[in-house]
């Protein structure tokens with residue numbers, strides 16, 4: 001059974017107008033700390049030998065290896081672009097070198113499952129009109145101190161396309177996010193500008209971008225979303241957003257969860273796929 005509406009009419013109106021919503025104090029500090037501790041454990045148990053998959057939205061072709069493409073139903077680790085010396089050795093400790101963990105933490109790890117599947121999140125997603133939710137993708141993003149890489153302007157529908165488009169991204173701040181340590185920036189109302197591109201599997205293997213509209217986003221309209229630990233930022237699937245490099249001494253850890261509606265088609269050409277033995281689930 002669902003709780004009462006989480007969102008007011010005014011908040012739903014703001015989400016429809018701006019394409020995002022900032023909900024302070026959505027998660028309590030202890031839940032944030034438990035998730036951070038679990039992520040730390042996962043990294044500590046991860047053996048990086050043989051895995052040098054560098055993640056950068058600017059250079060997707062470099063990441064289009066099997067390790068990345070098969071990560072839709074796994075827990076996999078991706079390094080910061082600047083993590084390595086030219087000879088392939090790490091510049092700093094393993095725990096300070098990981099860019100993110102993805103993409104099925106919510107289904108494979110009990111701590112992430114518990115964080116992701118709460119009545120409160122279920123109600124939030126329902127308030128936003130996702131009637132038959134499926135938890136598609138989860139990522140733990142470290143935004144490491146000093147070497148945290150930029151995530152260039154994009155919208156999530158490029159990567160997680162559905163037809164019709166029904167995609168909500170939930171970005172949980174597990175630490176305070178500031179301009180200094182690489183908070184999110186978004187273009188208010190930019191979700192009305194339509195889909196720019198799709199990131200897809202290529203017929204011959206690997207991936208490619210299919211460009212739908214090559215006009216540029218008005219990036220001069222980007223606004224910083226500085227938020228406190230425990231805040232969730234709700235992102236419409238078409239909202240243009242980015243995060244800049246973190247050159248500060250503080251990390252900016254966040255957890256993201258992407259939810260689609262089972263009534264929409266999820267194309268087999270999307271980069272992120274699941275094996276038949278591990279179908280998507282709701283809350």
Ligand SMILES: O=C(O)CCC(=O)C(=O)O
Nearest residue numbers: 141151156242243254256
């Ligand atoms: O957390 C970040 O730095 C960016 C995350 C993001 O834009 C995304 O996951 O779509």
